[in-house]
Amino acid sequence: MRYFCAAVLAALFFVLGPVSGALAQDITLRSRDGGVELTGTLLGFDGEFYRLRTQYGELTVDGSGVFCEGVGCPSLTDYVADLSISGSATIGTVLMPALIESFALRTGLSAVREDLDPALFQYKLTDTKSGKLVGRFAFRVSNTDEGFADLLGDDADIVMALREIRRSEVALAREAGLGDLLHPNRSRVLALDAMVPIVAPINPVDAISPTDLSRILSGNLVNWRELGGPDAPVTVHLRDAGSGLSQGVEDRLLTPARSELRAEVIRHSTNAELATAIARDPFGIGLASFSEIGNAKPLGLTGPCGFQLRAARRSIKTEDFPLTAPMFLYLPARRLPALAREFLTFTRSPPAQIVIRRAGFVDQAPEEVPVDLQGNRFTNAILVAEGEGGLDELRRMTRTLSEMRRLTTSFRFEAGSSRLDAQSRSNVQQLARSLESGAYDGRKLVFVGFSDGQGPAQSNMAIARKRAETVRRAVLEAAETADTNQVEILTEAFGEAMPMACDNSAWGRQVNRRVEVWLK
Structure with a gap:
């Protein structure tokens, strides 16, 4: 008893x-x-x-x-792990199936897909030696809104989302007994995507500022002539309203500007349809998934100071491109079957990162980038260095970093907050696991803080150093089993010395406030 x-x-x-x-x-x-x-x-x-x-x-x-x-008792000997996954078609159509098939191959299972209807399919996982069915992973692919609705309705175990969960959904999940979905253990970043502005190949415009992009979306900029293009009206194309990509556009570009989306928007049900429509519309502009731009022309993001950022695998992985969009899996406070837990562990493994890249998305495997492959970052630093103090700081930064390599794992904070953003919270766990595995034993690892250029340089330096210390502390707290005697972990700060974007806009300042990781 x-x-x-x-x-x-x-x-x-x-x-x-x-x-x-x-x-x-x-x-x-x-x-x-x-x-x-x-x-x-x-x-x-x-x-x-x-x-x-x-x-x-x-x-x-x-x-x-x-x-x-009782008749409802499950079989203990012939137990089959059932897992239901719902949400973003961008994640569920290609990426998750590729990961499941790779997981099965590496664990001695066969994975057979059964299509039930255009939006429903399942994988039956069978032990290749015994022929015994051990798992059924069912998918409903629609959009992020539908995924959270299925979770709240007890019709899904996992949500595939192209945006962070909203406060209203957090409250509903807590009321439904699903736990606090803002807790670090309740979500994970599966892969990385980006919201990329695209136009037709014949459109002469090559870059656009986030401010002008917001003006287009809100209906305050309606003619291409204002951007150096033809004298023609701007047509806006977006994904369907329930798509996480479309909602991310509003959250990232319109909400900070306190604007609302214009009424005249052409909606598309898939990423491919959006990209195809833009490629055919000489006066159209859209926000597309980095993984599916098609024949459209991507625009760079720029500002009055002349700095320009373009979506590329490395700039998305480092979050230097400001419209990076993490691809989330949200899990309620429920104990999943052992097979499901093994699959989720696999999604963070090195083999899974290869699968993610082959599927057309940006993986999270850290890469070491030497100084000579870092584009115009040091050029930007030279351009903004002012006075003897600025030149001295530039020389100090160059001496310190020239013999080191930048890790693509970077850290940024939510706007107006000391809380790390979603991608950075995932990076904390990733870097902590690397330290625990001894990946950087015998090396020097330096958390380097940078700031925007607003305010006195001395204050910016202090803020940058504080941010570096905050990230270092968070990583060490997460790396519970790491032998920190085997790796030298330091912090450094260079304040406003290496801007990534123009400081005269909120998005530019947000991009510049960061903590990078450098290795020697």
């Missing part, structure tokens, strides 16, 4: 995933000595733990300590 009660209490810290309607039946769990029994509606079973709705509330019980009685 005591064993059963202890098992119940200990298991309250775990939550299981949703189950099909066939399993939502009353069962009785009886302790092995027969002294205690618990009756309720079976909500989930992951091969190890039962989740029940009882008169005492929702409870989770360790299956090793009980017998299950």
